[in-house]
Amino acid sequence: MTLRALSGAMEPGEKIPPVRELAAQFGVNPNTMQRAMVEMERDGLVYTERTSGRFLTKEEQVLAEKRKAFAREETKKYLDYMKKIGFTTEEVAAYVKALGEKGEETT
Structure with missing residues (x-):
């Protein structure tokens, strides 16, 4: 996920799929993916809109x-x-x- 964000494969502000969907896509436990999302949010790569989900930062x-x-x-x-x-x-x-x-x- 981080590589996709950093490589430009995702647009700034692009909506990130739900945790369960990402976990299935990458073949990991949803709890592991949730921890990764929390870490990415802490690092400023991802932000959460309470009712809309997670998004890649718009901060280029x-x-x-x-x-x-x-x-x-x-x-x-x-x-x-x-x-x-x-x-x-x-x-x-x-x-x-x-x-x-x-x-x-x-x-």
Whole structure:
């Protein structure tokens, strides 16, 4: 759900399906999905309108900040993993740059 919100697959202010529907879609317990929704609301990604349900925030700045934070966390995990298998930061940067620019692997 968070990835859909951050990737732009959902529009700011878009209504979020009910918890039970999301739980079935993602194959998790409704209680787990409810906790995830509460966390997303606490993080400012989601807001609740009492009689209408939950919605993705309309605050594009919040979405941009969360997107950057997510990218930072995932990049750090990737970099840490690559260092564990023997790559330097410079080597990893070269691979990422080559793949991003040319869609090719470096050797």
